[in-house]
Amino acid sequence: MKNINLARNEVLVALVILAFCAFAALSDPRFLSIPTLTDLLRNGIILGIFSVGAMLVLVSGGIDVSFTAIAAFAMYTTTVFLLEYAPGLPWYVIFAIAMVLGALLGCINGVLIAVFRLPTLIVTLGTLSVFRGFLLTFVGSKMISALPPDMRGFSRMMMVRGTNADGSFYSLPWAFAALVIVVVLTWFILHKTMLGRSIFAIGGSDESARRIGIHVTRVQFFVYVYVGALAGLAGIIHASMSRLANPFDLVGLELSVIAAVVLGGARLAGGYGTLTGTLLGVALIVLVQNSLIVLGIPSTFQSITIGILILVGTGLPAWQAKRAEARAA
Amino acid sequence: MSRTISSRLSSPEARLALIAVLVFVFMAVLSPDRFLSVQNLTSMAFQFPEFAILALAVTVTMLTGGIDLSVVGVSNLSAVVAAMILASIAGETAVGAGAVMWLILSMVVALSIGAVCGLFNGALVAFVGMPPILATLGSGLIFTGIAVALTGGSAVMGFPAAAAWLGNGLVLGVPVPLILFALLAAIVAFIVSRTAFGLKLIMFGANPRAARFAAINVNGLLLRVYMLSGALSAVAGMLVMSRANSAKADYGSSYLLLSILIAVLGGVNPYGGYGKVIGVVLAVLSMQFLSSGLNMLQVSNFARELIWGVLLIFVMLVNSPRAAALLRRERTT
Numbered sequence: 001m002k003n004i005n006l007a008r009n010e011v012l013v014a015l016v017i018l019a020f021c022a023f024a025a026l027s028d029p030r031f032l033s034i035p036t037l038t039d040l041l042r043n044g045i046i047l048g049i050f051s052v053g054a055m056l057v058l059v060s061g062g063i064d065v066s067f068t069a070i071a072a073f074a075m076y077t078t079t080v081f082l083l084e085y086a087p088g089l090p091w092y093v094i095f096a097i098a099m100v101l102g103a104l105l106g107c108i109n110g111v112l113i114a115v116f117r118l119p120t121l122i123v124t125l126g127t128l129s130v131f132r133g134f135l136l137t138f139v140g141s142k143m144i145s146a147l148p149p150d151m152r153g154f155s156r157m158m159m160v161r162g163t164n165a166d167g168s169f170y171s172l173p174w175a176f177a178a179l180v181i182v183v184v185l186t187w188f189i190l191h192k193t194m195l196g197r198s199i200f201a202i203g204g205s206d207e208s209a210r211r212i213g214i215h216v217t218r219v220q221f222f223v224y225v226y227v228g229a230l231a232g233l234a235g236i237i238h239a240s241m242s243r244l245a246n247p248f249d250l251v252g253l254e255l256s257v258i259a260a261v262v263l264g265g266a267r268l269a270g271g272y273g274t275l276t277g278t279l280l281g282v283a284l285i286v287l288v289q290n291s292l293i294v295l296g297i298p299s300t301f302q303s304i305t306i307g308i309l310i311l312v313g314t315g316l317p318a319w320q321a322k323r324a325e326a327r328a329a
Numbered sequence: 330m331s332r333t334i335s336s337r338l339s340s341p342e343a344r345l346a347l348i349a350v351l352v353f354v355f356m357a358v359l360s361p362d363r364f365l366s367v368q369n370l371t372s373m374a375f376q377f378p379e380f381a382i383l384a385l386a387v388t389v390t391m392l393t394g395g396i397d398l399s400v401v402g403v404s405n406l407s408a409v410v411a412a413m414i415l416a417s418i419a420g421e422t423a424v425g426a427g428a429v430m431w432l433i434l435s436m437v438v439a440l441s442i443g444a445v446c447g448l449f450n451g452a453l454v455a456f457v458g459m460p461p462i463l464a465t466l467g468s469g470l471i472f473t474g475i476a477v478a479l480t481g482g483s484a485v486m487g488f489p490a491a492a493a494w495l496g497n498g499l500v501l502g503v504p505v506p507l508i509l510f511a512l513l514a515a516i517v518a519f520i521v522s523r524t525a526f527g528l529k530l531i532m533f534g535a536n537p538r539a540a541r542f543a544a545i546n547v548n549g550l551l552l553r554v555y556m557l558s559g560a561l562s563a564v565a566g567m568l569v570m571s572r573a574n575s576a577k578a579d580y581g582s583s584y585l586l587l588s589i590l591i592a593v594l595g596g597v598n599p600y601g602g603y604g605k606v607i608g609v610v611l612a613v614l615s616m617q618f619l620s621s622g623l624n625m626l627q628v629s630n631f632a633r634e635l636i637w638g639v640l641l642i643f644v645m646l647v648n649s650p651r652a653a654a655l656l657r658r659e660r661t662t
Binding site: 063112115116117118119121122123125126127128129130131132133134135136137141255258259262268269298300301302303304305306307308309310311314315318319321322 | 396453457458459460462463464466467468469470471472473474475477478481482586589590593599600629631632633634635636637638639641642645646649651655
């Protein structure tokens with residue numbers, strides 16, 4: 001039986017998104033148009049890639065706040081390196097370099113968390129400032145707008161391009177395909193491989209996972225390396241799309257990302273999280289960040305809105321769980 | 330009974346005291362005339378109390394196994410409201426008894442706002458059953474958002490001259506912020522180690538289920554803990570406001586990481602159940618010695634961030650039983 005279950009975050013978030021769009025369309029009919037859609041999709045790319053990674057960490061029972069620093073580090077260092085030594089490399093090699101850099105930084109998190117079993121929030125808070133401090137002290141703190149030619153070339157590659165009735169342009173860059181690939185790959189890992197089952201198992205209970213023979217250290221290590229690589233990818237795409245490598249960028253986004261992920265129903269305690277929910281959460285956050293003004297709510301209320309969404313989105317399930325527990329006891 | 334040095338160093342507080350002394354001596358040796366100057370020592374005493382008080386706020390919640398990510402939001406919101414009272418009602422020209430009265434009133438208002446924000450956090454954690462990280466992450470955004478909405482995002486300025494005393498004044502040659510911090514640290518230390526409430530706090534942090542079975546009023550406990558944290562944050566907000574002579578919704582955003590870092594560095598167990606205020610005080614001192622020493626050596630702010638992060642991870646590694654076990658195994662094999 002497939003009832004609509006209101007207790008599920010996915011359903012809740014989807015309804016809020018629909019309501020949001022309905023109200024936005026009522027107050028401004030131009031809201032329901034292809035340019036709005038392509039704008040939202042484009043703005044969701046970076047947040048989406050980050051969120052998929054953050055979701056994976058939550059599922060494994062941890063939390064990561066350092067990924068934005070990893071992204072900034074990988075993006076900026078790759079750009080500086082390329083401009084110095086090999087400005088002519090094609091974009092896919094550039095992306096690969098950034099991802100490898102991100103994965104290497106992820107290794108540091110992985111060692112501290114998987115091998116030394118330090119608490120994940122504190123470790124990643126620490127590595128956040130280490131990565132950022134290292135980047136700004138030793139690599140550089142100047143913005144670079146003269147990017148390698150192929151990064152700029154990538155930003156001009158469009159999947160869809162068109163003109164409105166009123167003559168304005170809209171377009172969806174190929175960078176969006178990166179988000180799609182990341183989502184499909186993560187879905188495959190989570191649901192079609194032993195590794196994915198192990199990640200869920202560890203998140204549920206790492207002691208039980210260990211007893212049924214899962215190599216917990218190795219799986220956790222993989223999670224942080226994978227998230228690092230995703231962060232590197234998101235960083236380099238961000239720089240390419242904005243045609244600017246700004247070392248101060250991205251850091252500060254982690255709270256929005258975690259908000260998107262928990263709105264999508266991933267549990268902080270681990271063991272539960274879905275890609276659908278995560279993407280819906282991202283959609284909602286992007287909507288709030290870009291289109292609140294359409295509803296007549298001033299943009300100064302943006303953080304209040306996101307805060308309330310987090311509290312309601314995570315409070316409702318928590319409250320229901322608490323009531324269920326009280327009834328069982 | 331004589332104790333060996335190694336057994337004395339087995340407690341995290343003793344190790345921290347050693348670190349604090351080492352950092353102090355190291356900096357004093359590197360630049361003796363500047364680091365040990367009266368000017369530097371007093372400027373340090375003015376600087377650290379604001380984030381040290383935030384660290385106390387994080388500490389009390391961490392003792393219960395929770396965390397308060399809204400401390401900076403609470404401190405800015407209460408500072409903004411206090412600043413609005415001082416700037417628009419009292420006005421820049423207020424002097425004498427009138428100004429002092431407005432200052433006291435604004436402090437009372439700030440403290441009440443801090444406590445109400447804390448009550449809100451506590452209710453989310455206790456009655457709704459939300460994980461503290463998410464509850465305070467969301468509420469922190471809301472508090473900051475309210476401060477932004479109140480001010481339109483700009484700074485509130487133009488206080489009576491009396492307001493500057495809180496952050497810049499001296500009593501018998503001792504900076505007011507330092508006195509305030511010492512007082513609050515003593516109060517928190519007393520609450521944690523000498524009262525029934527403190528004992529229950531630690532018990533709940535060590536094992537929430539056992540605490541529930543021991544008939545501890547868990548909900549009341551959580552409400553009071555988060556209220557305490559909110560009120561402490563409000564005091565920090567007032568200090569920042571007085572020192573900056575203005576209040577803004579996004580002041581001190583780097584203090585959140587710093588205050589968590591100090592609490593963990595101070596040996597407070599992030600899972601709850603263990604932590605001493607003296608540890609937090611020692612951690613604050615070592616951080617301040619380190620950062621003003623680095624300042625004298627003309628190290629950039631970014632390098633300071635790097636060093637703080639490294640220090641945090643290093644201390645965690647040193648205190649981690651797992652790391653010790655791995656090290657021992659390597660030595661024997």
